[in-house]
Amino acid sequence: xxxxxxxxxxxxxxxxxxxxxxxxxxxxxxxxxxxxxxxxxxxxxxxxxxxxxxxxxxxxxxxxxxxxxxxxxxxxxxxxxxxxxxxxxxxxxxxxxxxxxxxxxxxxxxxxxxxxxxxxxxxxxxxxxxxxxxxxxxxxxxxxxxxxxxxxxxxxxxxxxxxxxxxxxxxxxxxxxxxxxxxxxxxxxxxxxxxxxxxxxxxxxxxxxxxxxxxxxxxxxxxxxxxxxxxxxxxxxxxxxxxxxxxxxxxxxxxxxxxxxxxxxxxxxxxxxxxxxxxxxxxxxxxxxxxxxxxxxxxxxxxxxxxxxxxxxxxxxxxxxxxxxxxxxxxxxxxxxxxxxxxxxxxxxxxxxxxxxxxxxxxxxxxxxxxxxxxxxx
Numbered sequence: 001x002x003x004x005x006x007x008x009x010x011x012x013x014x015x016x017x018x019x020x021x022x023x024x025x026x027x028x029x030x031x032x033x034x035x036x037x038x039x040x041x042x043x044x045x046x047x048x049x050x051x052x053x054x055x056x057x058x059x060x061x062x063x064x065x066x067x068x069x070x071x072x073x074x075x076x077x078x079x080x081x082x083x084x085x086x087x088x089x090x091x092x093x094x095x096x097x098x099x100x101x102x103x104x105x106x107x108x109x110x111x112x113x114x115x116x117x118x119x120x121x122x123x124x125x126x127x128x129x130x131x132x133x134x135x136x137x138x139x140x141x142x143x144x145x146x147x148x149x150x151x152x153x154x155x156x157x158x159x160x161x162x163x164x165x166x167x168x169x170x171x172x173x174x175x176x177x178x179x180x181x182x183x184x185x186x187x188x189x190x191x192x193x194x195x196x197x198x199x200x201x202x203x204x205x206x207x208x209x210x211x212x213x214x215x216x217x218x219x220x221x222x223x224x225x226x227x228x229x230x231x232x233x234x235x236x237x238x239x240x241x242x243x244x245x246x247x248x249x250x251x252x253x254x255x256x257x258x259x260x261x262x263x264x265x266x267x268x269x270x271x272x273x274x275x276x277x278x279x280x281x282x283x284x285x286x287x288x289x290x291x292x293x294x295x296x297x298x299x300x301x302x303x304x305x306x307x308x309x310x311x312x313x314x315x316x317x318x319x320x321x322x323x324x325x326x327x328x329x330x331x332x333x334x335x336x337x338x339x340x341x342x343x344x345x346x347x348x349x350x351x352x353x354x355x356x357x358x359x360x361x362x363x364x365x366x367x368x369x370x371x372x373x374x375x376x377x378x
Contacts, residue, residue: 159201
């Protein structure tokens with residue numbers, strides 16, 4: 001991975017906003033297909049990962065916690081171009097099958113079969129040693145002409161004289177966004193923006209393909225998770241990897257699932273994937289919502305962990321590592337049409353798990369959209 005020492009003055013062939021699975025997968029797939037141009041990945045986080053990010057701690061060099069997606073889900077083993085991107089990661093041991101135990105939990109607190117959910121129906125894989133290892137490896141595979149600029153959130157865009165003008169004096173001939181905050185009206189309230197950045201950059205009727213893409217994106221509904229992260233004392237090995245609540249239990253507790261991440265010294269990281277209650281999220285309201293979510297989820301855990309006495313007893317000793325808000329948009333009826341993934345007149349493209357694949361939030365969708373877009377760009 002190459003980090004740009006000073007990327008404030010930089011012209012590149014392609015800028016990719018977001019260095020998650022889709023963004024790094026796009027860069028790696030482009031290289032596989034012979035693309036020799038310069039690529040810049042711009043990422044708000046501290047490093048590549050997106051929802052496959054892993055939390056590290058300055059006070060504990062051994063601690064790693066996958067606080068977003070706990071595994072990479074597919075509906076079937078990767079095929080075709082997707083396999084060309086994925087299989088080298090398998091061969092190098094960067095990903096491996098996730099055989100961790102998955103159980104269900106009823107509203108009455110009983111252990112039951114896991115719910116029938118798309119994320120649990122096909123092959124599942126884990127990054128080694130963490131989920132972030134996969135986007136890190138994809139970025140490395142993209143070569144020295146791919147650079148990353150981290151810790152920056154792009155909030156404004158401008159298209160001028162055939163260039164996409166980014167923050168500072170960066171310019172790109174083409175632009176790809178891997179999430180849709182820059183395209184979705186929900187960003188206005190959530191981030192306190194005055195307008196939708198992509199819409200401001202390309203006025204209506206300049207590019208019919210672009211207009212159609214933004215219209216479809218605007219109809220997608222927001223999907224928000226509040227992920228509470230805890231550190232627990234050492235626990236035995238006889239614990240499930242994921243605890244999925246049944247639909248009735250999710251409605252009762254406002255929690256989708258609980259994920260356990262064992263550390264090298266047998267301490268336990270626990271991540272609660274909390275559901276959103278619909279409260280308006282704004283820059284002013286978010287700090288209070290984070291506090292409310294932590295309190296609500298920790299209270300729910302005292303009941304949800306009762307089937308595992310060891311976990312329930314260790315909860316009193318748990319150390320809170322914060323709450324992470326994850327947001328994305330979910331298609332109402334169908335993913336973004338492939339014909340709208342690349343808008344040639346405005347030189348802007350879209351990829352991510354909200355575009356392709358059989359289910360929202362799947363690694364398969366993120367990577368399939370990346371290889372599809374790479375093929376189109378080449």
